[in-house]
Amino acid sequence: MIKTDYLSIGSGVAGLTFAVKIAEKFPDRTVTIVTKSDEGESNTKYAQGGVAVVLDNIEDSFQKHIQDTLIAGDGLCDESVVQMVIKEGPKRFRELLDWGVNFDLDAQGNFNLGREGGHSEHRVVHHKDITGYEVERALLQRAHQLKNVELLPYHFAIDLITEHHLTQKDSGKLSCYGAYVLNERTGEILTIKAKYTLLATGGIGRVYGHTTNPNIATGDGIAMAYRAKARVKDMEFVQFHPTALYDSNEDSSFLISEAVRGFGAYLRNKKGHRFMPDYDDRAELASRDIVSQCIDNELKKTGDAHVYLDCTHLDITAFKEHFPNIYEKCRGMHIDIAKDWIPVVPAAHYLCGGIVVDENGKTTIDNLYACGECSRTGLHGANRLASNSLLEALVYAHNIFKHLSDKSLLFDHSDLPAWNDKGTSIPKEHVLIQHNLKELQALMRDYVGIVRSNSRLTKAIIKLDTIYKEVEGLYKESKINTSLCELRNMVNVAHLIIGQSLSRKNNRGGYYNIDNA
Structure with missing residues (x-):
């Protein structure tokens, strides 16, 4: 058995931000991070666009960002949560700067603010088109500097430990005591006993196969919480990213950032018709649900496998500066964006629902918290506004940290049973x-x-x-x-x-x- 004070399941921005903060605050307490792949592999790593945050108080305002979020959420956002997250944004952004995260600047030395679908102003801070990767880099570097943080890569969380695993079942409300975790390299199943457990396990994209998510996005945290009887809500709201690079040979789709449409790209059908103005006055800058549904309608009408994103009228030198990763990916597929249209298709991208949490990130199970895409905070409602996800993860990781900083460590409960796999055998047919x-x-x-x-x-x-x-x-x-x-x-x-x-x-x-x- 491994004993730890805080267990974080997941090593994206949500799990790492919490782990770093709580470890720095309490150097005498232990923090364990388990992640099922390489420590840097997470949905965070693939977040291209950036962090939506109000920095320009002349053109922009909290109220404008709040209104844009509420419109995208289509009446189902929790307005108090929306206000809290957006007003906290600048503080959390400054922390990223303090931690060494680099963001793009313009010629005057100000933050180069991008605009994406559904936003009324330029407010997205970014690092080229690999913002998530840059945030992940800085957080991992900080975590490795802390002696009371243990990071366990290639460790897969199987199930949460609650009363139904204990021989002496407690009456009343369920509590979480840690998790059973598979060491993927040895096959050993560990019992990790934790005072507090955080689920920060990311998204569910692989359920659909065609997805912008990495292979690890299999909804593990939501499934574990569901089996443990935590409340799960709004799972019907799966956001499809309108513009994933079409490749008939690949399941996982490369994301063509929403910021490319914000940069001025047009959507066209096979005949070359720019169709988005037919559906919405905002054209290519309509919110993701609208653009995805419009593309889906075009594909159903024509029977085509994809539509096109046209960047040929744009300043290609500036495009390469803003989106070097996207430019190189297209070039590798023999698509010259100065002359060729990019074939794109909607792909499963982001889940707006998940494990229900309050403003402190607390689930309906005692001592269990959730943060990031696996959680349902009420921020997104029926549809996520672009680049609000990293913001949400940063704010809620901080809220959980603040909440647990004020709580004393729990009394050590009874011994937990080891994993029981008697009567099982190694499967012969994968x-x-x-x-x-x-x-x-x-x-x-x-x-x-x-x-x-x-x-x-x-x-x-x-x-x-x-x-x-x-x-x-x-x-x-x-x-297992x-x-x-x-x-x-x-x-x-x-x-x-x-x-x-x-x-x-x-x-x-x-x-x-x-x-x-």
Whole structure:
């Protein structure tokens, strides 16, 4: 058994920000970070756009940013949360500067503020087109300087430990006592006992297969919290990024940042028609749900596999300066953006719902907190405003830190039981896992995509039940491995998305059901 004061599951901006702050505040307390891949692999790393924050008080204001967020959220945001997050933004941004995060400056030495879809002003601070990567770099560097932080890469969290694991079950409210964690290199399953546990496990994109998310985005934290009986809400609101680079040979899609449309790029169909002004006065700068639905409509009308992003009229030298990573990726696929249109298609990008938390990041289970994309704070409502995600993670990691700084360490509970895998064996046929994974992803794309219907959702429930029974059977008879656990988690997440989609009787933001129209 490993004992720690604070356990952070996930090493993106949410998990690292909390871990660094609490470790610096209490050098005599221990902080353990577990992450299932390399320590730098997270959704944060792939965040291209930046951090939305009000810095220009002449053109911009808190109220404008609040209003833009509320409009994107389509009436389902918690307005008090929106106000809190946005007003905290400048303080959290200054902390990033203090920690050594680099942001782009203009010729006058001021922060080069970008504008993205749904924003009424230029307010997105960025580092080229790899902002998340730069934030992750600085946070990891800081974490490694702290002697009371232990970072365990290639450690996969299997399940949270709550009362139902204890031989002497407590009555009343559920509490979290840590987690069972698989050492992926040795196969050993560790019991990590923690006074407080933070879920910072990122998104769910791989449930759809075609996604801008990395391979690790399998909804692990949400599935663990759901199995532990925490409240999970708004799972129907899956945001599809309108412009992922189309590649028929790849499952994971490379993101063409929303900032490219903010820079002036046009969306065109195969015939060259610029179609967005036909749908919305904001044209390419409409919010993500609108742009994704419009592209989906164009593809259904034409039967084409993708539309195009046209950058040929832009200043290509300036484009290369702003988006070097995107430019090089296109060049590597023999797309010369000075002359060629970029083939793009919507792909699963961001989940607006998740584990329900209060303003202190506390879940409905005692001693369990959640932060980042796996959490449902009320900031995003029915649709996330571009570049509000890193901001939300920074603010809520700070709120959890403040909240736990005022709480004394809990009394050490009883001993926790070791993981029990008696009667299981190493699976001989991994093909069953891969087959069910592909079937699940196809099901979600075809039946639970951008535009949904009650008929498709009802059929999806029936088809998912077959996959669920086979996966649960494999799980009960097999020695634990990461791919099987990830698949099990994705099945749980798919169940939540489909079930909560069927429960929604009106269309809001990123959720569109033709039977509710």
